[in-house]
Amino acid sequence: YILAFATFFILGLVIQSNHLANAQSDGINAEDIDSFFEDTEEASDEIFDEPITEDFEEEQERVITEEIVDIPQPMYEPAEPVPIFESASEKYLYYGRKYLVEICLTSIFLVYILNIFVGKKVNNKIVSMWLAEALPLLKKNFHHLGFGEETNVSISQLKYNEFEFFASGRDYCHYIFMHMITKKRQDVIGGSLFGLVWADKDKVILDIPIDSDLPLEILLCRKQNVKTTQSEMPNINQLIAPVPSKSFANTDFAVLADCPESVDIVFPKKYVNAFTAYSKHLEFLHITDQKVYTNYPLVLKVEILMGDSPSEFKTSIKLLEVLLELVDHVAKTVKLPSRVLEKAKKARAVEERKKREADQQRIQQQKAERREQKELEEIEKMKTMPPAEKAKYKEKIKKQEMKKAMKGKNKVIKF
Numbered sequence: 001y002i003l004a005f006a007t008f009f010i011l012g013l014v015i016q017s018n019h020l021a022n023a024q025s026d027g028i029n030a031e032d033i034d035s036f037f038e039d040t041e042e043a044s045d046e047i048f049d050e051p052i053t054e055d056f057e058e059e060q061e062r063v064i065t066e067e068i069v070d071i072p073q074p075m076y077e078p079a080e081p082v083p084i085f086e087s088a089s090e091k092y093l094y095y096g097r098k099y100l101v102e103i104c105l106t107s108i109f110l111v112y113i114l115n116i117f118v119g120k121k122v123n124n125k126i127v128s129m130w131l132a133e134a135l136p137l138l139k140k141n142f143h144h145l146g147f148g149e150e151t152n153v154s155i156s157q158l159k160y161n162e163f164e165f166f167a168s169g170r171d172y173c174h175y176i177f178m179h180m181i182t183k184k185r186q187d188v189i190g191g192s193l194f195g196l197v198w199a200d201k202d203k204v205i206l207d208i209p210i211d212s213d214l215p216l217e218i219l220l221c222r223k224q225n226v227k228t229t230q231s232e233m234p235n236i237n238q239l240i241a242p243v244p245s246k247s248f249a250n251t252d253f254a255v256l257a258d259c260p261e262s263v264d265i266v267f268p269k270k271y272v273n274a275f276t277a278y279s280k281h282l283e284f285l286h287i288t289d290q291k292v293y294t295n296y297p298l299v300l301k302v303e304i305l306m307g308d309s310p311s312e313f314k315t316s317i318k319l320l321e322v323l324l325e326l327v328d329h330v331a332k333t334v335k336l337p338s339r340v341l342e343k344a345k346k347a348r349a350v351e352e353r354k355k356r357e358a359d360q361q362r363i364q365q366q367k368a369e370r371r372e373q374k375e376l377e378e379i380e381k382m383k384t385m386p387p388a389e390k391a392k393y394k395e396k397i398k399k400q401e402m403k404k405a406m407k408g409k410n411k412v413i414k415f
Contacts, residue, residue, distance in 0.1 A: 111188070112188050115185075115186065115187075115188050116160075116186045117186075118185075118186075119160065119161075119184070119185030119186030119187070120160050120185075120186050122185050123160060123161050123182040123183075123185055123186065124157075126182055126202055126306070127155060127163045127180050127182060128155070129310065129313060130180070130202075130204070130306050130313050130316070130317075131153070131155060131165060131180075133310070133313045133314055133317050134317050134320060135153060137317060137320060137321055137324075138167050138176075141167075141170050141324055142167035142168060142169050142170045142175075142176065143168070143169025143170065144167065144168045144169040145166075145167045146165070146166060146167070147164075147166050155180075160184075160186045160187075161181060161182045161183065161184050161185070161186065162179070162180070162181050162182075163179075163180040163181075163182075164177070164178065164179055164180070165177075165178040165180070166178070171211075171328075172210065172211045172212075172327055172328050172331035172332065173208050173209060173210055173211060173324075173327045173331070174209040174211065174296065175208075175209065176206060176207070176208050177206070177207040177208075178204055178205070178206060179204070179205040179206075179207075180202075180203075180204050180205075180306075181202070181203055181204075181205065182202045183200045183201065183202060184200070201305050201306075202305070202306040202307075202308075203283065203303055203304060203305050203306060204303070204304045204306060204316075205301070205302070205303050205304075206300070206301065206302040206303075206304065206320075206323070207293055207294065207299065207300075207301060208299065208300040208301075208302070208323070208324075208327055209294055209296035209298070209299050209300075210287075210296075210298040210299065210300055210327055210330055210331050211298075211331050212297070212298045212330060212331045212334075213289075213297045213298065214289065214298060214330070214334060214336060215289055215336070215341065215344035215345060215348060216262060216266065216287050216288070216289055216298060216330070216334075216336075216344075217236065217239055217240050217257060217258040217259075217287070217288055217289065217290065217344075218240075218255070218256070218257045218262060218263060218266055218267075218286070218287045219240060219255070219256040219257070219284075219285070219286045219287075219288075220248075220253045220254070220255060220256075220275070220282070220284070220285040220286070221253065221254055221256070221283075221284050221285075222252055222253060222254070222283065223252060223253065223254045225254075225284075226242060226254045226256070229256070229284070230256070233292070236288065236290050236292060238351065238354070239258050239290065239347060239348070239351050240256045240257055240258050241256060241257075242254055242255065242256050243255055243256065243257050243260040243263065244260065245260070245263050245264070247263070247264060247267060247269065247272045248263075248267075248272060251272070251275070251276050251279065252279050253275065253279070253282075258343075258344060258347050259340050259343055259344055259347075261337070261339075261340045262336060262340055262344075265334055265335075265336065265340075266287065266329075266330060266334055268329075271322065271326055271329075274319070274322045275322075278315060278316070278318065278319040278322070280305070280307075280312075280315075281304050281305045281306075281307065281312075281315060281316040281319050282302075282303075282304065282305075282319060283303040283304065283305055284301070284302065284303035285300075285301070285302050285303075286300070286301040286302075287299070287300050287301075287330065288301070298330075300323070300326070300327060300330075302323055304316050304319060304320065378397075381393075382394075
């Protein structure tokens with residue numbers, strides 16, 4: 001909408017400048033117009049500034065009949081005559097050259113509006129096609145589909161390129177929440193132009209709370225995105241760090257974890273091979289007990305790339321099937337050794353202490369800011385008080401401070 005308003009505004013300026021250019025081509029320029037109004041103003045001053053004599057009627061008649069000021073008139077030349085066209089094509093070429101700027105701006109605006117409707121339609125179609133491929137798997141694994149009390153397959157649309165879907169009723173996980181984000185095809189600038197430089201892809205972000213209370217903190221991301229991922233998660237950045245893993249050494253993924261021993265336990269060879277086979281679609285995977293995304297004790301967060309064709313949609317759905325199997329594996333099979341559990345508990349105890357200290361420091365800072373704000377308000381209030389009232393107010397504050405200082409020092413002794 002902002003772009004449309006700016007387009008109309010620029011179009012008005014261009015049309016106005018075009019009319020001014022046409023006027024100048026007809027022999028009229030801005031200097032002639034300014035000179036005309038200046039001469040007219042001087043002439044009117046000469047007429048009305050003449051001294052009034054006793055014989056006012058004779059003087060008025062003299063001004064009207066004998067000393068009429070010669071007001072310069074602008075020299076308007078006739079507009080360029082429209083030529084006689086021998087054919088329709090010649091006529092179209094003539095008017096096309098004459099209104100070239102207006103035609104270009106109008107075309108840009110129409111393309112922008114058309115792109116909005118076409119982009120919305122394409123985004124809806126892509127999400128519907130991907131979800132249609134995923135529905136058999138979702139129906140097989142979940143008892144309830146869609147938002148609401150009754151099962152439905154309707155998609156909730158947040159924006160032109162953002163959609164949501166929900167399913168629940170499965171063992172070992174509470175639900176699966178899908179946040180589908182497509183390319184900004186409806187946006188000419190953000191999607192089409194910027195997309196040429198910063199390529200975006202259609203993706204699905206999954207939130208799957210796992211029915212388990214294991215102290216796990218494992219993150220998979222692409223090796224080139226390690227620093228970016230760490231910077232985006234400052235709340236757990238001190239808890240996890242890149243760890244060496246023989247299983248993922250020959251893959252495109254980097255592993256971040258709190259305990260290196262837990263990586264091979266959570267991801268046996270079966271899942272490493274699956275992630276390697278579907279590496280084109282797996283962008284990010286995070287198993288966490290730190291309540292970063294939800295308040296559940298253990299959550300699986302995954303970012304899947306849909307793909308660019310129906311065949312790739314099917315491949316990404318196979319990856320989704322592997323992820324559901326991973327949920328069952330973590331909830332049923334994974335048992336951490338006592339040594340790993342002890343190490344994980346110590347690391348979390350340290351992080352909890354750091355969080356408490358940070359919270360206390362933040363609370364103290366907020367109290368200090370409130371106290372400082374109150375003192376400033378009292379100072380401003382005292383500036384407007386008369387001297388007698390100001391003295392009483394100071395005495396009142398002094399008594400309150402003494403009362404606070406003595407609070408807790410006086411103790412009642414019982415005999």
